[in-house]
Amino acid sequence: MRPFAYRRATDARAAVAALSEQPNAMYLGGGTNLVDLMRLGVVAPEALVDVTRVASDTVEETAGGGLLIGAGVRNSDLAAHPAVRRRYPMLAQAVLSGASGQIRNMATVGGNLLQRTRCSYFQDVSKPCNKRQPGSGCPAVEGDHRNLAIIGHSAACVATHPSDMAVALAALGTSVHVDGRRGVRQVTMPGLHRLPGDEPDRDTVLDPGDLITAVELPALPFAARSRYRKVRDRASFAFAVVSVAAALDVAGGVVRDCRIAFGGLAHVPWRARLAEEALRGSPATAAEFARAADAELARARPLPGNGFKVPLTRNVLVRTLTELAETP
Amino acid sequence: MNGEADTTRWGASTPVTVDLRLSVNRDEYPITVDTRETLLDTLRERLDLTGAKKGCDHGQCGACTVLVDGRRVKSCLTLTVTLDDREITTVEGLADGDTPHPLQTAFVDHDAFQCGYCTPGQLCSAVGMLAEAAAGWPSVVTPDMNGAPRLDDDEIRERMSGNLCRCGAYVNIVAAIGEVAR
Ligand SMILES: Cc1cc2nc3c(=O)[nH]c(=O)nc-3n(C[C@H](O)[C@H](O)[C@H](O)COP(=O)(O)OP(=O)(O)OC[C@H]3O[C@@H](n4cnc5c(N)ncnc54)[C@H](O)[C@@H]3O)c2cc1C
Ligand code: SF4
Ligand code: FES
Ligand code: FES
Numbered sequence A: 001m002r003p004f005a006y007r008r009a010t011d012a013r014a015a016v017a018a019l020s021e022q023p024n025a026m027y028l029g030g031g032t033n034l035v036d037l038m039r040l041g042v043v044a045p046e047a048l049v050d051v052t053r054v055a056s057d058t059v060e061e062t063a064g065g066g067l068l069i070g071a072g073v074r075n076s077d078l079a080a081h082p083a084v085r086r087r088y089p090m091l092a093q094a095v096l097s098g099a100s101g102q103i104r105n106m107a108t109v110g111g112n113l114l115q116r117t118r119c120s121y122f123q124d125v126s127k128p129c130n131k132r133q134p135g136s137g138c139p140a141v142e143g144d145h146r147n148l149a150i151i152g153h154s155a156a157c158v159a160t161h162p163s164d165m166a167v168a169l170a171a172l173g174t175s176v177h178v179d180g181r182r183g184v185r186q187v188t189m190p191g192l193h194r195l196p197g198d199e200p201d202r203d204t205v206l207d208p209g210d211l212i213t214a215v216e217l218p219a220l221p222f223a224a225r226s227r228y229r230k231v232r233d234r235a236s237f238a239f240a241v242v243s244v245a246a247a248l249d250v251a252g253g254v255v256r257d258c259r260i261a262f263g264g265l266a267h268v269p270w271r272a273r274l275a276e277e278a279l280r281g282s283p284a285t286a287a288e289f290a291r292a293a294d295a296e297l298a299r300a301r302p303l304p305g306n307g308f309k310v311p312l313t314r315n316v317l318v319r320t321l322t323e324l325a326e327t328p
Numbered sequence B: 001m002n003g004e005a006d007t008t009r010w011g012a013s014t015p016v017t018v019d020l021r022l023s024v025n026r027d028e029y030p031i032t033v034d035t036r037e038t039l040l041d042t043l044r045e046r047l048d049l050t051g052a053k054k055g056c057d058h059g060q061c062g063a064c065t066v067l068v069d070g071r072r073v074k075s076c077l078t079l080t081v082t083l084d085d086r087e088i089t090t091v092e093g094l095a096d097g098d099t100p101h102p103l104q105t106a107f108v109d110h111d112a113f114q115c116g117y118c119t120p121g122q123l124c125s126a127v128g129m130l131a132e133a134a135a136g137w138p139s140v141v142t143p144d145m146n147g148a149p150r151l152d153d154d155e156i157r158e159r160m161s162g163n164l165c166r167c168g169a170y171v172n173i174v175a176a177i178g179e180v181a182r
Helices: A012-021 A034-039 A075-080 A082-087 A089-096 A101-106 A109-113 A165-172 A273-279 A286-297 A309-326 B039-046 B102-109 B119-134 B153-159 B170-181
Strands: A005-008 A025-028 A047-050 A059-061 A067-070 A175-180 A183-188 A211-217 A226-231 A242-251 A254-263 B017-024 B027-034 B065-068 B071-074 B087-089
Touching: A012 A025, A012 A047, A012 A175, A012 A211, A059 A082, A067 A082, A075 A082, A075 A089, A075 A101, A075 A109, A082 A089, A089 A165, A089 A226, A089 A242, A101 B071, A101 B119, A109 A165, A109 A211, A165 A211, A165 A226, A165 A242, A165 A254, A226 A309, A242 A309, A254 A273, A254 A286, A254 A309, A273 A286, A286 A309, B027 B039, B065 B119, B071 B119, B102 B119, B102 B170, B119 B153, B119 B170, B153 B170
Parallel strands: A005 A047, A025 A047, B017 B087
Antiparallel strands: A059 A067, A067 A211, A175 A183, A175 A211, A226 A242, A242 A254, B017 B027, B065 B071, B065 B087
16 A cells, blocks of 8 residues: 555545645545555555544534534444434435444445445456546456446446445435535535446546535435335345335325435436336326336346346335335 | 644655554553554554454454444554544453453353354454444334334344354354343
8 A cells, every 4th residue: 555644634624725735635534445445556545634523423403404414424323313213214224234333333424425336347456447547448348247237327337336325315315515625515416426428437526625524414204204225145234236215205095206216226326217207196006116117217228247137126116115105 | 643633744655654642442552653554453463462353354354343432343444543532442351350241251151153263353343233232223124213222133133244254153143142132
């Protein structure tokens, strides 16, 4: 690992200033992804600015009835927070279905959003990879892509975004607060992450040096009836093959409103707007849920090794919505 | 080192070192660390505390689990330089003098290991896990996310999934932890 300087920031402005001084510096959250990638030689920052003590215990009500969560809040504290559990159960479940107890105690909200893909070629510096080294090629297209994208990918990159938490945040329409060289701004999810196109090295719309300071959950009363379901290769402690975050607002057997996002399918947490559209105003029945899934998945372009994800996603969505509809 | 700590040597190409005081099992260790050093390497290579084990060095096995301010973490992904004002507890610090921790006794009683390589991590993880459950934290298998969790075998398995055991002593590990939990 390349030697690096270490600096600890206690507020956002100081952190942003520290990074603008040094273009080869990176922010350090819990380090659960970054330290690993440094050890693998995937990234080699010259300095780390530790931001784990910036907004590390903010979870507060917003004037609009939402919840503001500091970027330094640990994943385990987020999932255990009573307001998150009660008002946004899909978010608590998404966080709790990710990684392990130890890693959730370390991982921060900001770092979780910006974790890199688990594509094995990306992590192996002896292999080409357009995301790691633009223009070098994408061995996953012809190689191992069982766990990679079926929707929204490009010839340049078929990686998926690995975060569970981000799927729930995308479904909720969370606003990400960013501080950077050009001041503060907000980015609404799912707009934080971007599709690979011909620039797969850019995971998000953020600029170099941008610091995530908080995420703001909107008021969404019907999210109290929501859940996150994750399918993986073993019962626990594995990344999603396919996952869904869904919230359902049903009255008199008819879907008034809904929120749906998928994980494990794309370079971004995939907000299923076509499925949502198809469902609003429809009877809350398994047949309609399947029709909604098909509306979204008509755009899927699976690779030779991951076509199974299409029916799997459809089934997981139907099952999740059916359970939500039956929840009193 | 405190507050806005700064090692100032931006763009270093030679090792950057930092002086700090590490508190491990209530002993203070003044130490100079390379910023690249992980807590696992500091404990094992510098402080002669070899209880925490290196299984994978990628956060995947849990053999390196220790407690930082009472919370379980993976020491292989924790940079030592971040810990100057934290209290670290390793498996060597679990016993109360000559009296083993109840979990240690239960692991022996239930034969909860074969080779023992994963055991220090299992023990530290279980200590942290029981504190999480006592604080009312749910897991993804908790039936009522808003109620108090009951530590049945499914809950223990899910909450301990960050600790692998190559010898497959899981059945007895779950039984040992279950005895202390209930
Ligand atoms: C064995 C293992 C299993 C895992 N399984 C899962 C899983 O099943 N599901 C899942 O979702 N995740 C899983 N993860 C990934 C884990 O959730 C992430 O590593 C973690 O959330 C990253 O958070 P962090 O704070 O440790 O980030 P770091 O590793 O510190 O940082 C990650 C990136 O974010 C940047 N960054 C950090 N904070 C900020 C900020 N405030 N503003 C701007 N940039 C910032 C860093 O520079 C870095 O590029 C797993 C990880 C491991 C090691
Ligand atoms: S899918 Fe993306 S991350 Fe994986 S090898 Fe191809 S370019 Fe790299
Ligand atoms: S050595 Fe740390 S998790 Fe395996
Ligand atoms: S007892 Fe051998 S690895 Fe667990």
